[in-house]
Amino acid sequence: MSFARLVALTALLCSAPLAAEPLTYPLHSQGDDPEAYVVELLRQALARSGGDYQLQPSPRPMAQSRAEQGLEQNDGTVQVMWTMTTREREESLLPIRIPIYKGLIGWRIPLVRREDKDWLRKVQSLEDLKSMRFGQRADWPDTRILRDNGLQVITSQSYDSLFRMLDAGRFDLFPREAVVAWNEQARSTQEGLALEVDEHIVIHYPSAFYFFTSRARADLAGAIERGLEAMIADGSFDALFQQHHGATLQRAALHKRKVIELQNPDLPAQTPFQRKELWYQPDAPQ
Secondary structure, three states, X not given: OOHHHHHHHHHHHHHOXXXXXXXXXXXXXXXXXXXXXXXXXXXXXXXXXXXXXXXXXXXXXXXXXXXXXXXXXXOOOOOOEEEEOOHHXXXXXXXXXXXXXXXXXXXXXXXXXXXXXXXXXXXXXXXXXOOOEXXXXXXXXXXXXXXXXXXXXXXXXXXXXXXXXXXXXXXXXXXXXXXXXXXXXXXXXXXXXXXXXXXXXXXXXXOOEEEEEOXXXXXXXXXXXXXXHHHXXXXXHHHHHHHHHHHHHHHHOHHHOEEEEOOOOOOOOOOOOOOHHHOOOXXXXX
């Protein structure tokens, strides 16, 4: 190869755009994506991050515990996940401490069987719930929170099976995030299950739902944080949140429900409660 052709080839290679880095996140479940908001939030944050990334789901649904293991080992199966923070998770993974759901992950409205839709009308305190059985997935941090507060928990390894277990009476209530309860109830109805969203109580514990990366990927964590901060600054974070959840929160009417407060002993001390703009506050009682 002549020197001139070598120079031309080198110039061509140097000018060619670099391929976007693929970022795999754990697919939650088959069918309609129950976390479409989170995926879109991450996509928009990455677009504002200054990096070049191509977001994609894992080929098959992946358990939260498996995704966490993949990130901790930095084994390439996933590069980012989202989940509730705990002390242990913040030691093994790298958190981006901007709460995805503005803290609403800790405002839980129960799903109940249709025949029990008024069952919780008389509940006034945590003690009133201790005779009831709660459904949770085994690897969710909520399982430990509920048990640490003296509640009975029945677990499953499968998210989808929990709705069928509730319908079959294997447990009494399935506390769901206020922002997803009605969508999940509608989907369960389509599947022939007789479940309803309770109208009387909301269970609350302080919590935060974050994006996490491997501790070996501080560069990626920094990119996601830059993108999220840019969205907070230009108002697009709030706009996306309202687009996906505004109508549901009006329907939830959290300020009209009896609030049952739980403790979360696993909440890290670094949780940024001092940044008021990051957290949702229910309207004052009317």
